[in-house]
Amino acid sequence: MTITESVTLMLALLYGASQLWWAGKRYGAVAAAVSLLIALAISASPVLLAGTLLAIAGLALLQWRKPALAKGDVRINELRAACQHFIALALLIVAVQYTINSLMLKAGMTPVVSRPNVVDAFLPIAGAIEVKGIVSLGLWDQTHPAAAIMLGIVLLTGILCKRAFCGWACPIGLAGEQLYRLRKRFVKEELMPPRWLDWPLRMLKYLLLAAFIYLVVGMPAMGIPNYLQGSYHKIADLKMALFFLTPGLITLCCFALIMMIASWRRQGFCRYLCPYGAILGLLSFLSPLKIRRNHSACLLSKGMKCDKCTRACPANIIVHTKTTVRSDECQACMRCVAACPKKEALGFALPGNHAVSARSLMLGVLTIMFFLPLIAWLLGYWDSQTPDAVRMQLLQMIDHVGH
Ligand code: SF4
Ligand code: SF4
Structure with a gap:
């Protein structure tokens, strides 16, 4: 684990522990802090210790500059934005570190910074093949183990708390939102497609998902060991980076189309094209947590007119007439909950209307996304075992490395 990964991880986990404390869950906060101490002791890693100290300093700074945010004592929308920006910033730093590492390898130099393994999160197909290898052959990949871990983590968020990953963590969703806002500065109107077109467009992401599933399921199990030990898999991340950094004409046209869709319609990319959004959408039907409306507390039950929840929803869901x-x-962005004037009328809740607060939802997402990688790392299933020398060698002939 690199220092940036350690700082990000410990910052998220310590922030989570402090939130438990501020929320009055003192036992939970102590249990979380003790678990982190145990993790530190087990690993005996100077990098994790340095990451912890830097994270403590970061939290102290946050407490000094923005005490309300440090205590999680802010409105739902601010808390969600803070969570999204934190993850986006962490990934940006990781991207810089990864770029330095790759450029030095390309130049034939020993990298001054290690490759952050969390970049394997951008290899979902490799992750899915690894999961298939684990399930069908009991084979655990040593090249990009974090790919399978991160894929599992994202899918787990879908099962437990709907598409909270999209609403609270995904940096691409955040970028799409910024693009949409930028467009709105110049063109004020909502450019919504007609209803008859919206549904087929939404199905596009499921088609893309089906294509990816077909690729993975169609791969014979016996071919998986060869793939996982092959040269292509060893530099799959570099291949992916190269694809984005040196796009051809068709790729550029695809990027332009994606940016156009993202700016044209709010959450356009998530709604129409993102295969992760598709699989999380499917898994979200399993989630016990859902937006639930308590009709007796809703203003509509008092004969008043209100549709604030519906108007706040970026996904255009008609909330005010639904019970669930x-x-x-x-x-699970909870914008509808934030907009509701009656506190008890709407919530992100378990069956029986046992609502969870925005802070609890954020804690859940952070715990899944950061605590599980820590456990994976402690178990030795996070760091890639491919030596820099091998990656350096393969990088010199990357154009000739194929499947
Ligand atoms: S506003 Fe409410 S209904 Fe709409 S996406 Fe967010 S949580 Fe779901
Ligand atoms: S915003 Fe709240 S009070 Fe208004 S319709 Fe929605 S749930 Fe009912």
Whole structure:
């Protein structure tokens, strides 16, 4: 684990522990802090210790500059934005570290910074093949183990808390939102497709998902060991990076189309094209947590007119007439809850209307996304075992390395 990964991880986990403390869950906070101490002791890793100290300093700075945010004592939308920006910033730093590492390898130099393994999160197909290898052959990949871990983690968020990953963590969703806002500065109107077109467009992401599943399921199990030990897999991340950094004409046209869709319609990319959004949408039907409306507390039951929740929803879900929002497009963003004037009327809740707060949802997402990688790392299933020398050698002939 690199220093940036350690700082990010410990910052998220310590922030989570401090949130438990501020929320009055003192036992939970102590249990979380003790678990982290145990992790530190087990690993005996100077990098994790340095990451912890830096994270403590970062939290102290946050407490000094933004005490309300440090205590999680802010509005739902601010808390969600802070969570999204934290993850986006962490990934940006990781991207810089990864770029330095790759450029030095390409130049034939020993990298001054290690490759952050979390970049394997951008290899979902490799991750799915690894999962297939584990399930069908009991074979654990040593080249990009974090790919399978991160894929499992994202899918787990879908099962437990709907598409909260999309609403609270995904940096691409955040970038799409910024693009949409930028477009709105110049063109004020909402450019919504007609209803008859919206549904087929939404199905596009499921088609893409089906294509990816076909690729993985269609791969014979006996071919998996060869793939995992092959040269292509060893530099699959570099291949992916090269694909984005040196796009051809068709790729550029695809990027332009994606940016156009993201700016044209709010959450356009998530709604129409993202295969992760598709699989999380499907898994979200399993989630016990859903947006639930308590009709007796809702203003509509008092004969008043209100549709604030519906108007706040970026996914255009009609919330104010539903008792439970089951839609695969619901990202658990809780904007509807934030907009509701009656506190008890709407919540992200378990069956029986046992609502969880925005802070608890954020804690859940952070715990899944950061605590599980820590456990994977402690178990030795996070760091790639491919030596830099091998990657350096393969990088010199990357154009000739194929499947
Ligand atoms: S229903 Fe509520 S939580 Fe779901 S996407 Fe709409 S605003 Fe967000
Ligand atoms: S915003 Fe709240 S009070 Fe208004 S319709 Fe929605 S749930 Fe009911």
